[in-house]
Amino acid sequence: MKILTGNDLASGDVTWWTGEGWSRHVEDAVDVGDQGEAIAHAEEGARRVNAPYVIDATLTDAGPRPAHIKDRVRALGPTVRPDLTLKPADPNAGSWVI
Amino acid sequence: MYKYDNYDQAIVDARVEEFRDQVKRRLAGQITEDQFKPLRLMNGLYLQLHAYMLRVAVPYGTMDSRQMHMLAHIARKYDRDYGHFTTRQNLQYNWIKLEDAPDILADLASVEMHAIQTSGNCIRNISSDQYAGAAADEVADPRPWAELLRQWSTFHPEFSYLPRKFKIAVIASDEDRAAMRLHDIGIQLVERDGVLGGKVFVGGGMGRTPMIAPEIKDFVGADDLLSYIEACLRVYNRYGRRDNIYKARIKILVHEIGADEYRRQVEEEFIEVKKLGIDPPQAEFDRIAAFFAPPAFEAGLSNEIDRSDPDFAVWLDQNVVAHKAAGYAIVNISLKPQGGIPGDASSAQIDLMADLAKEYSFDELRVTHAQNIVLPHVRKADLYAVWQKLADAGLAEANLDLISDIIACPGLDYCSLANARSIPVAQKISTRFADLGRQRELGELKLKISGCINACGHHHAGHIGILGVDRKGTENYQLLLGGSGAEDVSLAKITGPGFSEDGIVDAVETATNVYLAQRTEGERFVDTYRRIGMEPFKDALYG
Numbered sequence: 001m002k003i004l005t006g007n008d009l010a011s012g013d014v015t016w017w018t019g020e021g022w023s024r025h026v027e028d029a030v031d032v033g034d035q036g037e038a039i040a041h042a043e044e045g046a047r048r049v050n051a052p053y054v055i056d057a058t059l060t061d062a063g064p065r066p067a068h069i070k071d072r073v074r075a076l077g078p079t080v081r082p083d084l085t086l087k088p089a090d091p092n093a094g095s096w097v098i
Numbered sequence: 099m100y101k102y103d104n105y106d107q108a109i110v111d112a113r114v115e116e117f118r119d120q121v122k123r124r125l126a127g128q129i130t131e132d133q134f135k136p137l138r139l140m141n142g143l144y145l146q147l148h149a150y151m152l153r154v155a156v157p158y159g160t161m162d163s164r165q166m167h168m169l170a171h172i173a174r175k176y177d178r179d180y181g182h183f184t185t186r187q188n189l190q191y192n193w194i195k196l197e198d199a200p201d202i203l204a205d206l207a208s209v210e211m212h213a214i215q216t217s218g219n220c221i222r223n224i225s226s227d228q229y230a231g232a233a234a235d236e237v238a239d240p241r242p243w244a245e246l247l248r249q250w251s252t253f254h255p256e257f258s259y260l261p262r263k264f265k266i267a268v269i270a271s272d273e274d275r276a277a278m279r280l281h282d283i284g285i286q287l288v289e290r291d292g293v294l295g296g297k298v299f300v301g302g303g304m305g306r307t308p309m310i311a312p313e314i315k316d317f318v319g320a321d322d323l324l325s326y327i328e329a330c331l332r333v334y335n336r337y338g339r340r341d342n343i344y345k346a347r348i349k350i351l352v353h354e355i356g357a358d359e360y361r362r363q364v365e366e367e368f369i370e371v372k373k374l375g376i377d378p379p380q381a382e383f384d385r386i387a388a389f390f391a392p393p394a395f396e397a398g399l400s401n402e403i404d405r406s407d408p409d410f411a412v413w414l415d416q417n418v419v420a421h422k423a424a425g426y427a428i429v430n431i432s433l434k435p436q437g438g439i440p441g442d443a444s445s446a447q448i449d450l451m452a453d454l455a456k457e458y459s460f461d462e463l464r465v466t467h468a469q470n471i472v473l474p475h476v477r478k479a480d481l482y483a484v485w486q487k488l489a490d491a492g493l494a495e496a497n498l499d500l501i502s503d504i505i506a507c508p509g510l511d512y513c514s515l516a517n518a519r520s521i522p523v524a525q526k527i528s529t530r531f532a533d534l535g536r537q538r539e540l541g542e543l544k545l546k547i548s549g550c551i552n553a554c555g556h557h558h559a560g561h562i563g564i565l566g567v568d569r570k571g572t573e574n575y576q577l578l579l580g581g582s583g584a585e586d587v588s589l590a591k592i593t594g595p596g597f598s599e600d601g602i603v604d605a606v607e608t609a610t611n612v613y614l615a616q617r618t619e620g621e622r623f624v625d626t627y628r629r630i631g632m633e634p635f636k637d638a639l640y641g
Contacts, residue, residue, distance in 0.1 A: 010125060011195045012149035047127050051145060068571060070510060073519075074147050078511040080439055080521045084178055084193075 001031040003064050004039055005071065006052030014074045015049060022049055025086065026075035027063035065096075072097040099162055099462065100245050100389040102210045109253065110207045113214060117141050118200035125197065142213025143199055146514050150194040153216040154206060158226035158244040158268070159187030159465040166452035166463055168209045174445040176202050181448060183433060183441040185505060185556055186265070187225050187465040188216060192512055214252065219260045221251035221331075225267045227275045228464040231390060232474040234422040236270040237289045242387040243296075243323070244268045246378065249386075250324060257331055261338035262346035264331070265303070268296075277467055277583030279311045280304055280559060282348045283330060288317065295319045300330055300360065301352030304553035308589050309349040312357040314364065322368075324377045329368040333360065392423075393460035393475055399425020403478050410485050412534065413496040418481060421474075429459070429473040429484060430466075432495040432503060437529045439521050440506040441469035450491045458484050467556075467583075468505055468544075470498070500537040501545055501610070502528035505556050509549030509566060510573070516549035518566025518573035519599075523547055526603045540610055543623045544582070559583035561624040562609060563590040564602060575602035579609065579635055580627045588624075591632060594640055605639055612638045 003026075004017035015022040016029040017039060023029070032039060036054035043049045056067040066072050077085030079094040087093040102110070117137070124134040138144075142153040154169070161169075169189055173181045176198045177191040184190055194202065206212055215222055224244045231239045247266060251257065257264070267278045270287035278284035284299040295317045302311025318326045334348045337355075352360045378386075401424060405411040417430040431451060434440050443451070451471055455463045458480045464472035476484055488494040497503045504527060507513065509520030524547055531537050546560030550567075557563030563578035574596040581590030597605050610623070612635050617626045627635070 007145060007149070010197045012145060012193075014148060044131070047125075050131055069573065070147070070514075070516075073510055077148060078192075078521075079519065080511050080525065 001057050001059055001064060002033060002036050002054050003029040003057045003066070004032050004036045004052055004054050005029070005066075005074070006040070006044070006049035009047050009050040012050075016075075017043070017049075017052075026066065029057070029064045031059075062096075069097060099160060100157075100241075100386065106249075107207070107210070110210075110212050110214070113141070113212065114200060114203045114207050117203060121196060121200050136218070138196075138199075139217040140214070141199070141203065142216035143194070143196070144217065146192065146512055147510075148512065149192065150196055150199065151512070152191045152194045152199065152202060152213055153184070154189045154191070154211060154213050155216050155223045156188050156211075156465050157248050158224050158230070158241055159228055159467075160226075160230075160241060161463045161465070162461045163452040163456040163463070165209045165211055166448055166455065168205060168211065170445040170448035170452065172202055172205055173448065180442055180444045182439075182508065183443065183465050183469050183471070185467050185469060185507070185554060186223055187228075187467055188223055189465070190508075192508075218258075219262050219264075220258050221254065221260075221264045221266060224248050224251070225265070225276055225281070225467060227269045227271060228466040228472045229275060229419070229428055229474065230270070230464075231392065232421050232426075232428050233271055233273075234420060235273055236287075238270050238287050238294055239387075239390050240268040240270040240287055241390045242383065243285070243287065245386050245389070246324065246383065247327070250328075250376070257335060260331075260335055261340045262343070262348075264334075264348065266327075272585060274583070274585040274587070275466075277556065277559060277587075279587045280308075280556075280583055281311065283327060284311050285323070285327070290317050293319060296323050296326075298326060298330070300364075301349040301357070303347055303349045304556060304558045305347070306344060306551045306553075307347075307349065308553065308558040309353060310587050310589065311349070312352065314357060314361050321377055322372065325371045325374070326364070326368055328376060329364045329371045332367050332371065333363045337363075393462075395423040395426060395475070396477070399477060399479065401425060401478060403481060407482070409489075409496075410482055413485055413494055414481065416496040416500070416538070417498045423475070425478055427476050427478050427481060429476045429481070430498045431471040431473065431488060431493050432497055433470050433493075434497060434503050434528065435492055435495050436502065436532045437525050440504050440524050443471075447491050447493055450487065450493070454484055454487060468503065470503070496534060497537060499542045499544065500534075501531050501540055501543040501562075501606075502537055503544075504528060505544075505546040505560070507548050507550075507555035509547075509555075513549065513554075515552055516566070517551075517568035518549050518575065520547045520549040520555055520564075520566055523564060523566070523575065523599060523602060526600070527606055530603050530607060540613070541622055543610070545606070546581075556583060557581070558589050559587075560590055561622070561627070562606060564606075565592075567596060569596065573599060575599065577602065577605050577609070577639070579632065580624060582624055586624075588628075593632065593636055608638050609635055
């Protein structure tokens with residue numbers, strides 16, 4: 001599947017296209033098919049996202065999992081600071097990245 | 099320490115307000131990201147993996163407690179309660195909001211700090227010896243020269259759009275504690291016949307094409323030094339390659355035309371530059387130098403230290419080095435706790451180091467290129483009290499220059515350029531070698547890790563270097579041996595095929611075992627490598 005990601009303009013937070021808007025959680029990302037570039041262009045123009053780009057992902061039981069480790073690190077947070085990730089209560093969340 | 103005059107303060111304050119307006123226009127949609135990106139980068143604001151990252155300049159790594167407290171305040175108020183000290187003697191915040199950036203820059207300006215020229219193809223923060231003004235082996239204090247270069251290079255209209263970024267280091271000792279010859283320009287202050295001047299090296303650097311800077315001029319008198327450096331930059335600005343980012347650094351120019359031809363062109367240009375009169379009048383240099391006058395060291399202090407606490411004695415032997423003034427010592431604060439993140443410090447730790455500087459070190463701190471902090475002027479009688487307070491804050495790791503004193507870039511945990519994570523590898527190695535007795539048995543061993551070929555972690559200059567690469571979507575780590583950023587400068591060589599994350603930790607241990615088996619009396623790891631060569635290490639690593 002193809003999913004769309006970028007950063008929130010004001011906060012810089014990593015965000016994912018949900019089909020209706022932007023979420024900080026990759027689990028909410030939807031397959032954009034071949035519409036990724038068009039959505040990115042429109043959303044960036046409206047300043048709802050900064051520096052968007054389309055990536056490959058696989059759909060798992062837990063939701064989309066980005067194909068490249070860099071985007072998995074972006075999705076979770078730094079593996080070396082579990083307390084600063086989106087899942088601070090789960091010290092093993094980093095294993096999802098590797 | 100240098101204090102801003104009205105002109106310094108005015109240009110920094112003006113830049114803050116200019117950036118405030120640029121941010122406002124960006125958030126309002128009046129300028130696009132393509133238009134805004136170069137503006138934010140000129141103010142040290144990057145967009146990294148998780149958020150905006152702000153790189154704050156610490157000129158030649160020198161700060162006072164007021165500035166250090168401000169760094170803690172910003173970390174606490176605007177970031178996530180910590181900062182990361184870098185190999186450029188700067189500090190980076192990893193979780194900055196664009197809308198907060200102008201207020202942060204205003205806070206920095208209030209203590210004579212900024213983030214100007216910490217990005218972009220300009221002259222970056224001038225780096226120097228962290229022991230400047232305290233070391234017994236320096237011919238002069240390098241900081242007035244670094245400050246002069248800072249003022250000269252700030253907003254220099256001719257050098258704001260160079261072919262590529264440009265890094266300058268100034269030292270004043272034969273012992274190189276600043277990786278001077280791995281800079282675009284390295285200046286070593288020297289004396290000749292009682293006259294102060296500089297030995298100038300040009301065209302060093304790491305990155306994808308590591309090079310050691312060749313000597314371009316063995317002596318430039320102090321009266322001509324700034325003009326000579328300007329001439330070095332002018333030749334580069336004219337002929338440096340702008341068509342290929344990978345060949346745009348000055349090291350490529352010097353390498354391609356040769357040091358002799360580059361020198362000839364610089365000498366020719368120098369004659370023209372000298373006519374411009376840019377070298378400061380002696381009175382202006384003296385004005386700058388006066389800010390770096392030695393503090394009022396007490397006379398007649400004892401050199402005796404009570405070593406009865408064994409843990410303190412180990413720290414003393416490892417992290418405290420000789421000072422030029424009797425009764426004083428230089429304290430190195432390691433930011434490399436076992437299993438920790440190299441260079442990171444919490445707001446509370448930053449505040450504590452500021453407090454210690456205020457109380458015990460004439461209000462001075464230094465950031466080192468090895469990502470540690472130095473208290474440059476501590477009375478020997480105060481060392482035990484300083485150590486106790488550091489220990490209470492988790493800052494008394496006695497591992498300076500040992501295998502766990504690892505330089506590591508932020509790597510793929512934070513950096514959008516990285517191909518592999520650096521920090522977890524550093525954490526695993528420092529944990530593997532947690533036994534301090536074992537580390538001390540290995541002796542001086544500089545281990546440096548980069549998460550990509552850009553080499554922010556200085557892997558080319560490591561006695562042991564590690565380079566993280568992306569191999570078909572999986573992190574892989576190359577092992578390098580034999581580098582040095584010191585006066586015995588050398589570039590490390592790759593051992594062979596790379597290793598997995600756990601495999602590289604085993605490989606490092608294997609290399610140290612070869613060293614232990616082969617070393618002769620007094621040899622450091624890198625000495626043994628240079629004597630026996632790569633083969634014994636390859637045999638052990640790859641069988």
